[in-house]
Amino acid sequence: MTRRVAVVGVAERIGKIPGHDVFSLFSELLIEAVADAGLTKTAIDGIIATQSLVNKSTRLSTLFAEYVGLRNYRWADSVNLGAQSHGTMICRAANAIKAGLAETIVIGSVDFQLSGLTNDLAVKAMADVRHAEYEQPYGLFMPAIMALKARRYLHEYKKDREVFSHVAVQMRRHAMVKNENVLFKQPITVDDVAKSKRIADPLNLLDCAPIADGGGIIIVTTEERARDLKKKPVYHLNTGENYSHDNFHQDPSLLSTPMKASIDRAFARTELSRNDIDLLLIHDAFTPIVLLALEDLEVCDRGEGGEFVREGNIGVKGKLPVNTHGGLLSQGHPGIPGGMAHIVEAVRQLRGECGDRQVLDARIASSIHFGGPMSMASTSLWSST
């Protein structure tokens, strides 16, 4: 029985992708990921997928499989935990493989919030999930929720909103280096972020990830099977999950995030410590999230995340490179599938495939996903050896 599982194939596409639906894009990404692995269709014996806002089926995994002609495969699952689904999908797939229920599993997530819903309808869809009696009547939606957290952050740590701007600027630099499969390639400055359209103060337009189409696929298999495939395997070490609440108004502090316990749980079953992470991929739907993650990871003190970013520490050559692909903020935010691009980037970095944006000697990466109004989180640890 395999001791651990490895990612052997990846594919991602983010941007404005007209002329597709979830099935056609899934198919193209699957063929790309299978080719990346050096596998063939017959190797796939399991599939797990998460939800889409455009196609509301609760069984997208089996629909995806049917569309690409998989039949009589051994294992399937669907995870509907919003953008936190990715950490859970990895766990479920890894456990299934370790238990011998399947050997090679496709993990996928795609959506069309931009082409399939329009910007306005995608924002509305995210507002419609708030509590019908105690939240929706107040026009509470994700940017306002993050703004309430951001305001509390600035108050508690006595900071100016400029601390958030540095994150947006750095993510844009990364997207410009990546250049392909990114929504934005124009440089921005701290001043541009400060002067961008007000959304929900203290957050402006450039503090909020732009809605996009897209998603990603990873293929995982046993350590043994991974050895003779085309690419260098990237190993999944562990995932820690943490669930705090679900409705925003049950948030007890706005700043104590569910990430912290998920990070502790991720490390608990490994021999690694926080200092071993060479690269962080974090679900940067809004700029303040990156600061909260850096502080939960204890790479800087509470309230000092902005200064840490301003000093260049999350750049490719910094102390802890973050979202070297540009993140949701500059690559684009396809909604629930957003985190797949983060995992794909972790894999490519650990393989050493990233060219101009390659983090030198990257050996351990961590991907952090969260869902709901920052009410649940997962932290996954990945290794090149």
Place this chain on the structure above:
Amino acid sequence: MKLDGIHIHPTAYSANFWDGCRNNVLRIQQCGDCGKKQFYPRVICSHCWSKNITWVEMDRVGKIYSHTTVYRPPSVEFKDIVPYTIVYVKYPGDIFFVGYLLDAKPAGEIQIGARVEMCFEQINSEVSLPVFKII
């Protein structure tokens, strides 16, 4: 504030809360066994799982824990009321409410920690919505 586009459908468990709002009182649940309060209304006590739920009137004064002024509406229903200010208000027992801040001021003039009073804005014959005023 123009709120006629807002619809609320009270449930069997929340009817008592909304009835309180229509009568200008903040009514929430308290457990008859462990004594703790909870919001939102539920069929059980979320602290000790007792079904011995009672309703009590709570002081309507809380403190602003955070605030934001929304400029980009989440949907067409809110486009006529932007910019609007949402406050996150803390009450004793770690109970929080989201609500509009009436008589909105520029963000720089709203103080975290300021005392606010829950008031009730009638939006139709059945529903009065909790909103907040700085006192």
